Amino acid sequence: MSSYSGLPKPFFVLAPMDDVTDTVFRQIILSTAPPNLFFTEFVNVDGLMSPGRPKLLKKLRFVPDETSLVAQLWGLRPENFRAIAEQIADGSLARELGLPDGCNFVGVDLNMGCPAKSEVQNGTCSALIKPENRDLAADIIAATRAGLSGRLPLSVKTRLGFSQIDMSWFEFLLAQNLDMLTVHARTRKEMSKVPAHWDELRIVREIRDRLAPATLLVGNGDVESRQQGEELAREYGLDGIMIGRGVFHDPYVFATTSLWHEVSPKERLSLYRRHVEMFAATWQEGERPIPTLNKFCKIYVNGFDDAKELRERLMAAESTTELLSLIDNASQ
Numbered sequence: 001m002s003s004y005s006g007l008p009k010p011f012f013v014l015a016p017m018d019d020v021t022d023t024v025f026r027q028i029i030l031s032t033a034p035p036n037l038f039f040t041e042f043v044n045v046d047g048l049m050s051p052g053r054p055k056l057l058k059k060l061r062f063v064p065d066e067t068s069l070v071a072q073l074w075g076l077r078p079e080n081f082r083a084i085a086e087q088i089a090d091g092s093l094a095r096e097l098g099l100p101d102g103c104n105f106v107g108v109d110l111n112m113g114c115p116a117k118s119e120v121q122n123g124t125c126s127a128l129i130k131p132e133n134r135d136l137a138a139d140i141i142a143a144t145r146a147g148l149s150g151r152l153p154l155s156v157k158t159r160l161g162f163s164q165i166d167m168s169w170f171e172f173l174l175a176q177n178l179d180m181l182t183v184h185a186r187t188r189k190e191m192s193k194v195p196a197h198w199d200e201l202r203i204v205r206e207i208r209d210r211l212a213p214a215t216l217l218v219g220n221g222d223v224e225s226r227q228q229g230e231e232l233a234r235e236y237g238l239d240g241i242m243i244g245r246g247v248f249h250d251p252y253v254f255a256t257t258s259l260w261h262e263v264s265p266k267e268r269l270s271l272y273r274r275h276v277e278m279f280a281a282t283w284q285e286g287e288r289p290i291p292t293l294n295k296f297c298k299i300y301v302n303g304f305d306d307a308k309e310l311r312e313r314l315m316a317a318e319s320t321t322e323l324l325s326l327i328d329n330a331s332q
């Protein structure tokens with residue numbers, strides 16, 4: 001199927017977060033309260049087409065249970081976008097990752113929003129928003145589309161502008177015949193320092209309605225609950241809502257009614273235990289260092305007496321074995 005037409009309205013998406021939304025964390029969210037779509041972390045197509053490929057494949061790893069996963073790509077060279085899109089669409093990349101026949105990504109997304117200095121200096125990600133880079137953005141979209149050749153949907157995730165809000169960017173993007181467009185409602189310059197400008201999404205929606213009524217529009221920025229997302233989707237006429245950092249406060253953020261605040265310390269620790277066990281089983285070659293787990297610790301070890309002290313002990317662990325035994329001692 002080459003579109004996302006089967007999704008409910010509004011649909012919910014777990015935001016791509018580098019070094020956070022790997023297959024392990026996505027499987028945790030799949031088991032708590034899953035959204036309708038997941039994204040991989042962003043992965044560089046130029047790196048994937050270089051000798052550095054084996055190291056980057058960890059960012060695309062997934063398991064057969066992950067049946068609604070969109071691969072997010074970034075990079076500079078259109079021919080590399082085309083080649084990787086081809087490998088995703090024909091399933092060969094999924095086979096390389098060890099997935100059985102029939103298991104594949106459900107779409108490809110292009111990152112045109114990451115504000116990091118190194119990416120911007122290279123002219124990639126949010127630098128593509130700049131008017132002078134629009135030809136390159138068009139070439140990247142066209143090359144990816146050629147690689148997919150109608151086999152999987154194509155989408156873009158971006159921001160409201162580079163230094164300032166720039167609706168010409170949306171006039172451009174919405175003339176590209178995308179299946180989906182996700183807008184993080186801040187400019188690149190704003191990084192994450194100001195509240196998201198949801199009001200601007202009304203204008204983007206009007207451009208979408210005029211130029212590309214078939215392109216699904218997804219809003220993103222500061223959403224902390226499913227209910228809040230539903231209200232924003234209704235207010236601004238959006239098809240979907242993407243939530244990122246909201247999962248740090250509530251792993252059940254996509255639930256109709258989240259009862260996370262009622263989950264006992266023991267159950268919280270047991271969810272962290274599952275995360276650590278899965279991490280150890282998945283990244284057996286040390287592909288991800290142990291400190292990667294520290295950013296998750298606060299999700300689970302939070303909201304009860306002595307949680308801070310326990311976190312400090314857990315975050316000093318040097319191996320997953322040590323971490324698991326600390327969790328077991330704390331759970332007794």
Ligand SMILES: Cc1cc2nc3c(=O)[nH]c(=O)nc-3n(C[C@H](O)[C@H](O)[C@H](O)COP(=O)(O)O)c2cc1C
Pocket residue numbers: 015016017018019020040041042072111113114157184220221222223242243244245246
């Ligand atoms: C740690 C972290 C890593 C991120 N990595 C990516 C990424 O790989 N690709 C991407 O498009 N956005 C990335 N983002 C941006 C998020 O997808 C999202 O747009 C942003 O956090 C705003 O949404 P939120 O307020 O719901 O978190 C990242 C954000 C964070 C906090």
